[in-house]
Amino acid sequence: MFQLNALVRPNIQSLQPYQSARDDFKSDEGFFYDANENPYGHLNRYPDPRQNTLKETLSSLKNIPRNNIFIGNGSDEAIDILIRIFCCPNKDKIIICPPTYGMYKVSAHINHIDIITVPLTETFELNIPRLMTYGHLNNDSQVKLIFLCSPNNPTGNSLNNIDTILKSFKGIVVIDEAYIDFSNKTSYSQRLNEFPNMVVLQTLSKAWGMAAARIGIAMASEDVISFMNNIKPPYNISKLNQVAALKALQNTQRFQKQIDTILKQKQWLCNQLSQIKCITKIHPSDANFILVETIDANRIYNYLILLKIIVRNRNSEIKNCLRITVGTPHENKIFINALKKFK
Numbered sequence: 001m002f003q004l005n006a007l008v009r010p011n012i013q014s015l016q017p018y019q020s021a022r023d024d025f026k027s028d029e030g031f032f033y034d035a036n037e038n039p040y041g042h043l044n045r046y047p048d049p050r051q052n053t054l055k056e057t058l059s060s061l062k063n064i065p066r067n068n069i070f071i072g073n074g075s076d077e078a079i080d081i082l083i084r085i086f087c088c089p090n091k092d093k094i095i096i097c098p099p100t101y102g103m104y105k106v107s108a109h110i111n112h113i114d115i116i117t118v119p120l121t122e123t124f125e126l127n128i129p130r131l132m133t134y135g136h137l138n139n140d141s142q143v144k145l146i147f148l149c150s151p152n153n154p155t156g157n158s159l160n161n162i163d164t165i166l167k168s169f170k171g172i173v174v175i176d177e178a179y180i181d182f183s184n185k186t187s188y189s190q191r192l193n194e195f196p197n198m199v200v201l202q203t204l205s206k207a208w209g210m211a212a213a214r215i216g217i218a219m220a221s222e223d224v225i226s227f228m229n230n231i232k233p234p235y236n237i238s239k240l241n242q243v244a245a246l247k248a249l250q251n252t253q254r255f256q257k258q259i260d261t262i263l264k265q266k267q268w269l270c271n272q273l274s275q276i277k278c279i280t281k282i283h284p285s286d287a288n289f290i291l292v293e294t295i296d297a298n299r300i301y302n303y304l305i306l307l308k309i310i311v312r313n314r315n316s317e318i319k320n321c322l323r324i325t326v327g328t329p330h331e332n333k334i335f336i337n338a339l340k341k342f343k
């Protein structure tokens with residue numbers, strides 16, 4: 001039987017959260033003498049700390065009840081908040097499966113949390129036998145979180161066997177779906193009722209084209225979401241960003257059209273890359289980027305930088321690999337032409 005309270009840090013369980021000035025009065029119209037704001041101007045009032053309108057929109061878009069949704073200042077904020085809810089500094093641990101998104105490790109280090117590393121297999125799949133040999137998947141109460149990224153950054157593939165982890169891990173399983181809108185896989189968010197130990201992360205930074213607005217989404221049980229709301233800074237999403245996000249979310253047609261174009265361009269890039277000599281392998285991708293193996297990642301990376309073409313050099317993690325984000329058709333042509341000239 002899953003018991004959330006056994007996992008939450010005692011100081012977070014007993015936390016008295018900050019009471020926002022507007023918690024008792026939910027309207028834009030009134031005489032506001034409570035929050036020491038300047039009475040003049042159009043950005044003079046604090047934003048809605050619960051982001052109610054944005055949550056309503058996300059709720060119908062993602063088919064998730066509003067109370068199962070948390071909005072963070074990017075999903076990076078949600079990652080940090082999850083670590084702070086569940087992991088006592090200097091005591092608890094998280095599991096990560098590299099090569100994967102770098103912020104899980106950075107957030108753990110910032111919070112003084114130990115990391116157990118269970119690398120992906122050669123084909124970038126979860127190493128289930130090795131994950132299973134860890135007592136943490138059964139009784140080690142100090143391993144509080146496991147971060148799974150699917151589709152995975154930087155490898156691009158969707159992970160198989162996530163269900164096995166969800167069913168066996170006694171801590172919280174965080175599934176980072178930052179790139180899910182580019183894949184044809186169903187989001188785990190549709191299975192919240194099945195897995196009380198699951199948190200699904202998504203973001204408006206990728207397929208929705210809103211990276212500058214910093215809107216991350218966590219979907220989980222109402223109890224987990226309530227802990228997340230308790231420890232977030234009260235006004236973590238600015239009014240400007242809430243309005244911008246709402247506007248972007250209205251335009252589902254543009255969203256779909258951009259995804260279609262990006263996926264077609266990904267296919268075009270893969271075809272082109274397969275004919276270029278310095279590229280030795282193209283990894284399959286369910287995301288909006290492609291991981292390629294090259295004859296010499298450092299040299300190619302430096303060559304491209306001189307041409308103001310910036311790719312991600314992943315050589316330190318995956319030998320001779322570069323991660324290439326899909327750009328516009330115009331950018332992609334320039335990129336391919338530059339790569340063809342590499343000597």
Ligand SMILES: Cc1ncc(COP(=O)(O)O)c(C=O)c1O
Pocket residue numbers: 073074075076077101149153176178179202203204205211214215216
């Ligand atoms: C897997 C993954 N998760 C989360 C993020 C961060 O997203 P956000 O912009 O919402 O903080 C990124 C950004 O690159 C990512 O690749």
